[in-house]
Amino acid sequence: MNKENIYKQLTKEIPNSKVYINEPMKNHTSFKIGGIADIYIKAKTVEDIKYILNYVKNEQIKLTIVGNGSNILVKDGGIRGITMQIDLDGIHINEETVKVGAGVKLATLGIALKKEELTGFEFAAGIPGSIGGAVRMNAGAYGGEFSDIVEKVTCITPEGIVKELEKEELQYSYRHSRFVDTNEIILYATLKLEKGNEIEIKNKMDELMLARKTKQPLELPSAGSTFKRGADFYASKIIEEAGLKGFKIGGAQVSEKHSGFVVNVDNATAKDVLELTQYMKKVVYEKFGKELELEVEIIGE
Ligand SMILES: Cc1cc2nc3c(=O)[nH]c(=O)nc-3n(C[C@H](O)[C@H](O)[C@H](O)COP(=O)(O)OP(=O)(O)OC[C@H]3O[C@@H](n4cnc5c(N)ncnc54)[C@H](O)[C@@H]3O)c2cc1C
Numbered sequence: 001m002n003k004e005n006i007y008k009q010l011t012k013e014i015p016n017s018k019v020y021i022n023e024p025m026k027n028h029t030s031f032k033i034g035g036i037a038d039i040y041i042k043a044k045t046v047e048d049i050k051y052i053l054n055y056v057k058n059e060q061i062k063l064t065i066v067g068n069g070s071n072i073l074v075k076d077g078g079i080r081g082i083t084m085q086i087d088l089d090g091i092h093i094n095e096e097t098v099k100v101g102a103g104v105k106l107a108t109l110g111i112a113l114k115k116e117e118l119t120g121f122e123f124a125a126g127i128p129g130s131i132g133g134a135v136r137m138n139a140g141a142y143g144g145e146f147s148d149i150v151e152k153v154t155c156i157t158p159e160g161i162v163k164e165l166e167k168e169e170l171q172y173s174y175r176h177s178r179f180v181d182t183n184e185i186i187l188y189a190t191l192k193l194e195k196g197n198e199i200e201i202k203n204k205m206d207e208l209m210l211a212r213k214t215k216q217p218l219e220l221p222s223a224g225s226t227f228k229r230g231a232d233f234y235a236s237k238i239i240e241e242a243g244l245k246g247f248k249i250g251g252a253q254v255s256e257k258h259s260g261f262v263v264n265v266d267n268a269t270a271k272d273v274l275e276l277t278q279y280m281k282k283v284v285y286e287k288f289g290k291e292l293e294l295e296v297e298i299i300g301e
């Protein structure tokens with residue numbers, strides 16, 4: 001089926017979700033980079049997600065899942081088939097237990113938890129992702145990570161079966177969970193927090209946000225830390241020691257403020273970023289014998 005027909009059919013069949021055709025992925029990524037997605041869907045209900053899973057299976061269409069686009073680099077050729085952003089809303093607070101939709105932004109949840117005087121989430125409030133992306137990546141910062149607070153996850157398999165998984169089943173480790181190795185889609189996460197004090201929570205969030213603003217190039221598009229922390233080294237430190245700070249290929253640059261970030265300084269293409277990261281890996285390996293591993297995920301063609 002051609003994409004015009006897919007677009008027409010989906011617009012009719014899943015009216016609660018927004019469907020786009022030939023959608024530039026630079027509009028949906030914090031890097032502001034990426035070719036077009038043939039079909040892009042902001043999925044707002046579990047029923048619509050089920051519909052799409054069934055649809056791609058029947059029509060044999062490739063499906064790509066995204067959240068808030070803050071840890072991905074979409075290649076310049078774009079994404080074929082259907083790209084589905086999991087955009088489920090909802091924050092349900094019951095004492096210290098919080099059930100939250102995969103599409104909720106961490107910043108939005110941070111504001112709600114501060115108001116409800118629930119503590120334990122402060123580390124995450126400045127991470128520009130969605131709950132789905134953060135649960136999958138075990139996102140973390142300033143001594144905390146998602147595995148500290150996730151109690152349960154509701155997910156859906158590619159076959160459309162909804163499952164509830166307990167923390168022990170999530171296989172959490174550094175920037176990893178079972179969802180990295182399976183095609184399960186995160187729908188909801190249940191978090192366990194503790195009773196706190198609004199002023200103290202606010203002060204902690206402000207302190208961490210200030211630390212981010214001071215150290216990270218938040219004024220430029222990026223996907224956060226480009227590489228993972230190594231077993232015995234910090235990527236940013238070793239990149240700086242390799243003399244790469246400020247190094248540029250095309251519109252992509254090793255941030256002058258934080259060598260762990262590659263930033264889009266001048267309409268960078270994905271090709272610029274990939275060439276730059278390859279070069280960084282090569283120089284670091286030649287100088288120190290250490291392998292840099294990408295934290296940012298590359299999708300598309
Ligand atoms: C300025 C900046 C600062 C950052 N700081 C941090 C930090 O301190 N700590 C940190 O850990 N990260 C940080 N990041 C990276 C990023 O914000 C996190 O990794 C975040 O958790 C990604 O979430 P997302 O919704 O944007 O996911 P996306 O980038 O959209 O997707 C990432 C991956 O998750 C998958 N995915 C998304 N949603 C779902 C779902 N519902 N079900 C299954 N799979 C899904 C996608 O398929 C993709 O493989 C930073 C990024 C930026 C730009």
